[in-house]
Amino acid sequence: MMCGDEYRESLRRLKPEVYYLGEKIESVADHPAFIPHVNSVALTYDLARAPEFEELLTTKSHLTGEKINFFTHVHHSCHDLVRKVKSLRALGQQTGSCFARCVGHDALNAIYSVTYDLGKKNGTEYHQRLVNLLKEVQAKDLFLSGAMTDPKGDRSLSPSQQKDPDQHVHIVARKQDGIVVRGAKAHITGAVNAHGHLVMPTTSLKEADQDFAVCCYVPIDTPGVIHIFGRQTNDDRKCSGCLIDQGNPEYGIVGGEALIVFEDVFVPWEHVFMCGEYDFAFDLVERFATAHRQNYGGCKTGLADVLTGATYALAEVQGTVGASHVRDKLVEMVHLAETLYCCSIACSCQGYALPAGNFMADPLLANVTKLNVTRHVYELARLAQDIAGGMLATMPSESDWKNTSVGKYVDKYLKGVADVPAETRMRLLRLIEGMTCGTALVESMHGAGSPQAQKIMLMRRANWEHKKRLAQKLSGTGESRHD
Amino acid sequence: MPGQKRRVSLKYCGSCNPLIDLSRIGQVLPAAISQETDLLFVSAEETNIDTIIILCGCPRACGNKETIRARALRCIVVAGESVDAVPVAEKDISTAIIKKLKPK
Numbered sequence: 005m006m007c008g009d010e011y012r013e014s015l016r017r018l019k020p021e022v023y024y025l026g027e028k029i030e031s032v033a034d035h036p037a038f039i040p041h042v043n044s045v046a047l048t049y050d051l052a053r054a055p056e057f058e059e060l061l062t063t064k065s066h067l068t069g070e071k072i073n074f075f076t077h078v079h080h081s082c083h084d085l086v087r088k089v090k091s092l093r094a095l096g097q098q099t100g101s102c103f104a105r106c107v108g109h110d111a112l113n114a115i116y117s118v119t120y121d122l123g124k125k126n127g128t129e130y131h132q133r134l135v136n137l138l139k140e141v142q143a144k145d146l147f148l149s150g151a152m153t154d155p156k157g158d159r160s161l162s163p164s165q166q167k168d169p170d171q172h173v174h175i176v177a178r179k180q181d182g183i184v185v186r187g188a189k190a191h192i193t194g195a196v197n198a199h200g201h202l203v204m205p206t207t208s209l210k211e212a213d214q215d216f217a218v219c220c221y222v223p224i225d226t227p228g229v230i231h232i233f234g235r236q237t238n239d240d241r242k243c244s245g246c247l248i249d250q251g252n253p254e255y256g257i258v259g260g261e262a263l264i265v266f267e268d269v270f271v272p273w274e275h276v277f278m279c280g281e282y283d284f285a286f287d288l289v290e291r292f293a294t295a296h297r298q299n300y301g302g303c304k305t306g307l308a309d310v311l312t313g314a315t316y317a318l319a320e321v322q323g324t325v326g327a328s329h330v331r332d333k334l335v336e337m338v339h340l341a342e343t344l345y346c347c348s349i350a351c352s353c354q355g356y357a358l359p360a361g362n363f364m365a366d367p368l369l370a371n372v373t374k375l376n377v378t379r380h381v382y383e384l385a386r387l388a389q390d391i392a393g394g395m396l397a398t399m400p401s402e403s404d405w406k407n408t409s410v411g412k413y414v415d416k417y418l419k420g421v422a423d424v425p426a427e428t429r430m431r432l433l434r435l436i437e438g439m440t441c442g443t444a445l446v447e448s449m450h451g452a453g454s455p456q457a458q459k460i461m462l463m464r465r466a467n468w469e470h471k472k473r474l475a476q477k478l479s480g481t482g483e484s485r486h487d
Numbered sequence: 488m489p490g491q492k493r494r495v496s497l498k499y500c501g502s503c504n505p506l507i508d509l510s511r512i513g514q515v516l517p518a519a520i521s522q523e524t525d526l527l528f529v530s531a532e533e534t535n536i537d538t539i540i541i542l543c544g545c546p547r548a549c550g551n552k553e554t555i556r557a558r559a560l561r562c563i564v565v566a567g568e569s570v571d572a573v574p575v576a577e578k579d580i581s582t583a584i585i586k587k588l589k590p591k
């Protein structure tokens with residue numbers, strides 16, 4: 005298992021093509037725009053070696069029996085699923101941000117099971133290839149991104165109906181030694197500081213979409229793979245040398261997302277896990293989405309712990325913590341957060357084995373979890389902002405606070421209760437600002453799928469007939485009517 | 488055996504959402520154990536451990552499992568504000584453990 009610094013070194017050895025603000029980046033591990041995201045992932049390595057977290061963040065490989073980082077594990081029990089949620093909460097508490105490794109982890113689990121099913125039906129070698137990759141990932145402790153979301157162009161059209169077929173990643177050539185893919189994946193978390201990408205189809209597919217049914221592994225510095233890093237709210241603060249103004253300078257906000265372009269990228273067969281089997285795309289999307297939606301009541305609860313703590317501390321600094329409505333709102337924040345946690349734990353406990361032997365959370369409950377996240381995290385932010393006050397949006401900069409002419413005014417007028425320095429209030433406000441304004445919120449809405457995607461799954465999984473039968477029995481209507 | 492120090496070790500539950508400051512207790516304990524002439528603090532990976540202290544952040548006590556208990560002859564389980572199922576305030580947990588480690 006790597007430590008954080010070994011992970012940083014491993015990034016320096018790679019030469020991916022990365023662009024940010026119109027410039028080509030030489031070293032992701034050393035550029036201020038990426039350092040917080042690198043730090044956050046590095047912590048998943050460091051804490052796996054820390055005695056306090058070892059029980060959560062390490063396990064034994066079911067393939068080799070070796071001790072591995074939990075983020076490279078294929079779950080083999082409900083206990084594993086629960087452990088994932090707990091580890092995400094723990095890491096959320098330590099980073100107050102996204103630590104990116106869950107996406108590739110979930111992709112590995114989903115691909116593991118779907119390739120097995122594919123092999124059973126079609127006699128394909130995909131599963132063995134995935135197992136080989138998994139062994140490498142576990143031995144080298146690699147961090148893979150999970151690249152599912154295509155740019156999608158006109159959303160009312162299927163992949164094969166688009167005017168520009170590149171709106172979805174697709175196969176442009178099948179060769180003796182591999183395939184060539186073209187297209188792009190959007191919003192990919194940790195894309196620039198991963199070791200490679202697990203590419204998956206974004207939606208269920210029909211026969212006409214065969215060339216879009218592609219799942220493969222692409223190392224980050226493969227020729228033709230271009231990363232264009234996304235802007236975040238207030239990202240210029242990362243580069244200005246302002247520490248307080250960043251709010252969470254160590255770990256930043258969200259995971260650091262990028263548009264990944266695949267410009268005729270060659271993928272050797274050993275890294276291809278689906279090639280044209282459109283009828284398995286839905287299973288892959290559903291299993292990945294279930295695993296990923298399961299997570300959100302883990303990591304987001306960890307973040308909510310930090311946000312609630314910051315809000316409580318700020319209320320103390322501002323002299324409002326004794327007010328009954330403030331206490332009520334703080335309690336409401338706990339209620340919202342723990343409800344999310346309940347959902348994640350519940351869908352994990354109700355998980356079950358797939359034919360490959362690995363475990364998946366209950367899909368219905370996992371979708372409920374994520375749908376709640378799209379609401380509760382916004383409500384958590386609203387309550388935190390309510391308690392924080394308008395200074396959240398109007399506070400002078402750290403530079404003005406340090407300025408020899410006006411600094412004394414900023415210091416004087418930003419003070420809350422007399423015995424706490426203004427700096428404490430400023431730091432707490434900036435942390436809350438980073439966690440509740442802009443990019444961080446959008447992630448809760450669309451990360452792991454927009455709310456409607458969850459509702460579609462609820463529609464599919466709700467067991468309507470059973471519900472109707474229950475009502476019919478009690479009301480004496482329909483087929484089960486008592487005569 | 489007379490003259491031989493008793494080997495004591497520490498194992499954490501995993502620290503997902505601790506109700507007590509596990510890291511602080513985990514820092515205080517090795518130092519406190521080292522001050523006792525008949526006790527020796529060792530890593531949980533070592534063998535021949537006499538007592539393993541299982542530090543769990545809450546009453547769920549995830550660390551209290553056979554694979555961990557089996558590493559030592561005896562164990563002391565901290566589960567939130569309790570030591571071996573007896574309520575103990577957080578500030579007194581280290582002292583309570585040291586007391587349990589001392590021969591009666």
Ligand SMILES: Cc1cc2nc3c(=O)[nH]c(=O)nc-3n(C[C@H](O)[C@H](O)[C@H](O)COP(=O)(O)OP(=O)(O)OC[C@H]3O[C@@H](n4cnc5c(N)ncnc54)[C@H](O)[C@@H]3O)c2cc1C
Binds near residue numbers: 156190193259261456
């Ligand atoms: C911070 C962040 C991190 C992310 N990380 C990852 C990652 O690591 N890996 C990854 O694969 N993805 C990632 N995503 C992508 C995420 O899964 C998508 O944002 C999500 O699936 C929505 O897709 P979209 O952004 O294209 O929005 P759209 O799909 O365009 O959705 C916008 C709206 O249009 C509606 N809509 C879309 N299509 C239709 C239709 N056909 N008919 C009717 N209504 C429609 C939606 O319901 C929604 O209301 C991330 C997103 C964010 C914001």
